[in-house]
Amino acid sequence: MRHIPVLAKEILENLSEDMSVFMDGTIGHGGHIEYFFSNGNFDNTLFVAVDRDAQMLKKAKSYLTSFGDKIIFQNNNYSDLENISKNIGDKKFDGILLDLGVNMDHFKLSDRGFSIKKDGNLDMRFDSSSQYSAYDFLNNGNRSDISQAFNKYGDFTTKFADYMADCIIGERKKSKLSTTFDFVNLLKNIGLGTKKISVVFQCVRIVVNNELGHLEKFLDNFGSYLNSGGKCFIITYHSIEDRIVKYKFKDKSRIGNFQLINKKVIKPSYQEIQKNNASRSAKLRIIKAL
């Protein structure tokens, strides 16, 4: 099943059809770009489609074949703006979109280890060539790193996060946690239900992929890669990510060379959430380079 793009209409309403180059840094299944092509006139725009996950990039290519050479694909991290720009002749962008987090497809592919409902390797890497997986974090990570991940990214109390870390360390001394169901069963035995187990998986995923580190690196640098008048759009699904984007955008607008397009965060409409429940926690922030 194809991932449904979130807040696509709200982004399109803020895009200029005069853009020369637009980067979608988290192309996934390419739903946003396809929506822009289908609902706008971007004959003069070159689209750069980036994903850290080679499997997703391949799928995006297959979904977007009809747009031919209007789209350049790059298997890279959106935070590596230097190389993304270098690969297209050091061009700057008139628009950049990040739609953070996981693709719905990630939950369907059991071997990727993102789903609590499918047994698979404890993996959770977006970039399968990276050396650090959920297996490494859970089997070799130290108590304080494991506990802090649950406390910081999952809002578990320090006491309960410490308890979970102790249970993981106790279990791995007996035998390594090697599959998603090993981990799910451990969490069930601790007393967690499905919702909380999903939150724990999300915490592990954030650490394994250094998701906040890449977001911060991007936020520190994107200003140098946006043309004057260019806009940056970021959709987040996690309160910490939204907070990071909110304060970084505010700082930039205060310094004076950026303007906030929306002071209040943009959320999906009731109708969008009815059609696509996965959009319910999405938050969009937009900033413009002056």
Ligand SMILES: C[S@@+](CC[C@H](N)C(=O)[O-])C[C@H]1O[C@@H](n2cnc3c(N)ncnc32)[C@H](O)[C@@H]1O
């Ligand atoms: C929510 S999905 C994007 C869905 C897409 N907008 C669509 O409509 O199909 C997020 C995508 O970002 C990718 N991703 C996550 N972190 C990334 C990073 N640091 N750099 C590049 N891609 C990343 C994931 O592999 C995933 O495919």
